[in-house]
Amino acid sequence: MMTTIASAPGKVLLTGGYLVLEQEFSGLVVGTSARFYTVIRPQTDLTAGTITVNSPQFEQALWKYKAIVTQDKLDFDSITESRNKFVETCLKYTLQVILERVNHSLVEQKLSHGIDITIVGDNDFYSQRAQLEAKQLENTADALSSLDPFCKTHATLSTVHKTGLGSSAALTTSLVAALLLHFEVVSKEFKDKEKKLIHNVAQFVHCLAQGKVGSGFDVSSAVWGSHQYKRFHPDILTPIMDENVDQKLLSSSVDADNLNWDNQVVPFQLPPGFDLMLADIDAGSHTPTLVGKVLNWKKTKPEESNLVWNQLGQFNLLVEQHFRELSRLYTKDNTAYNQTIELCSQLKSSDWAQVQGKVAEEMVKLVNDFNMVRSLLQKMTELSQVPVEPQEQTRLLNACTDIAGVAMAGVPGAGGYDAIFCIVLSNHSKQLVRKVWESWKELSVGPLLSHADSNGVTSVSLATVPGLSDILS
Structure with missing residues (x-):
């Protein structure tokens, strides 16, 4: 059975804090080696249309959804009491975009026995102080290196201490990319135009989940890695910042050919030796x-x-x-x-x-x-x-x-x-x-252990990510 894995990096905004909110100014954002991974696996034993999402690093982090396709329309509902705004928004609207781009019979077929989604982030996204104290270790780089990959946070999503690397943007981008890849809208190479689609969809769902249109540099970095960033005009998302947005309007607004997306991305790398x-x-x-x-x-x-x-x-x-x-x-x-x-x-x-x-x-x-x-x-x-x-x-x-x-x-x-x-x-x-x-x-x-990494969103195999197969077993 085909396993799909997409990965997106965290970010550090070296210069441009506050100024990146305005289009006339740029920010210099550097991608990190700390990354999020979304793993999608088809199931054989779930009810048709069932999507389970699990974040095993957290307590109480299992969510289930029902996605039914009827006549090119998506009926999507949460079927668990606990909610995750980012995951739910991402699934619902990315699936709508997918339905506008591939034959609905393909979507039905891939959902016919349900799918299982696992989302994990590298340890640097979350403070490991509690983990180190439990092991009676000092808060040093050597001690952090001794921890298992994707170790448990012993916290819920609402109580975890984040380190500011852009976890919600990296999570959203990896999940959007994995869904578009799994449903064959984009290729494993993530070509330029495909990255634009990933970016546009991820920007929309990230803004909708947050309840506002932000500067967008964190999602941009999750897609393109290190670069000079100039924001898109907020008006591009204003017409679709609606829970009941029309499926076709959403699809055309986030399309990679939509020239209203006027964000600028100029690739960047720290000089050698830095x-x-x-x-x-x-x-x-x-x-x-x-x-x-x-x-x-x-x-x-x-x-x-x-x-x-x-x-x-x-x-x-x-x-x-x-x-x-x-x-x-x-x-x-x-x-x-x-x-x-x-x-x-x-x-x-x-x-x-x-x-x-x-x-x-x-x-x-x-x-x-x-x-x-x-x-x-x-x-x-x-x-x-x-x-x-x-x-x-x-x-x-x-x-x-x-x-x-x-x-x-x-x-x-x-x-x-x-x-x-x-x-x-x-x-x-x-x-x-x-x-x-x-x-x-x-x-x-x-x-933190992460360093600069100019790579953006990527498709990876299970064997290349230490500790990932252990999380899934």
Whole structure:
């Protein structure tokens, strides 16, 4: 029996927090090696039209649905008392889109004995503090590495502590992609046009499940991996943000050929030698609350906020340009480039100006312009009275950037107390950063194991994902 598996990555928004809500500004989003996986297996013993969905990492995470196709129309209902808004929305509307694209007899045939869906996310999407404490282990990278893949969270979906990698977007994208693949709407290669369809459907169901049209960078990263992102106009989704949306209107709105989708995706990779590190901060911020307060400040004090906004936009772009120029310099002369990286990895970034050559000059510009980004986020914190880069985070980030071989440290996305990222030039630098995290007293800092991975949504086989077959057995 054909097993279908689709996978989508988490994300880190390096620059563009808040600004990505507006089309005139871009964000630089990096995909992570932490991924979600959706596994669809046909069944032989279920009633026709039965869909079971299981998230085995959570307690009370089994949902059942009934999907009946009659005369090209879908009747869809939940048949369990507990509800999962994201899964339910995803199934209902993706199946509607599928019905508009393939013969309804194929859908009927694939649902004839029911299907079983299992959804899991890599450990980095959720705090493993409780798991480590239960095993009497310290919160270190080595201890995290010893945990089983897809380990249980000992929590329900509503009580789990997330780490801010975009779990709902990665889950939604992997489920949409797996459904489109299983019902033969897209191919295993996920060609460009097929990715557009996956993206458009995932954006819609993610927004509908959340109850609002967000910036969309997290779904975009789950589809395309690392890139420069400019958002789509929210009006593209406004006509279909309705629980009772017409099936044909939905299908045409999310179609890959619909030119109203004006989002921009420009591929990006960190330059060779640059490595992303992430940490979970056990203090917690509610992103929608932060965003709401910042937008209220922008509305009530437009002159003050627009000045900060526009300056941030300029320096965000400069940071991206420096990264791209460094990649170009590597292509031009990788020997000189690697020598410079080696030298800089042994020095604090404040001393990189001592190193000769164009690569070092570009790295100094990168550091200086990212420092300007941070100073503007600190200014936004002060003026808006919203903790975008709160002082506790500032002290931690400064301690990280004071380590040899650390290019930058910052708060991703909307900022707050949830997480930090560092970009380092060597494994030695990485070890030194983790020592700072482990000894930090002011905040509870927990390392994450994932790194930058520019790949987006993919189709994978069971044998290539360690621990996945054990979850399914």
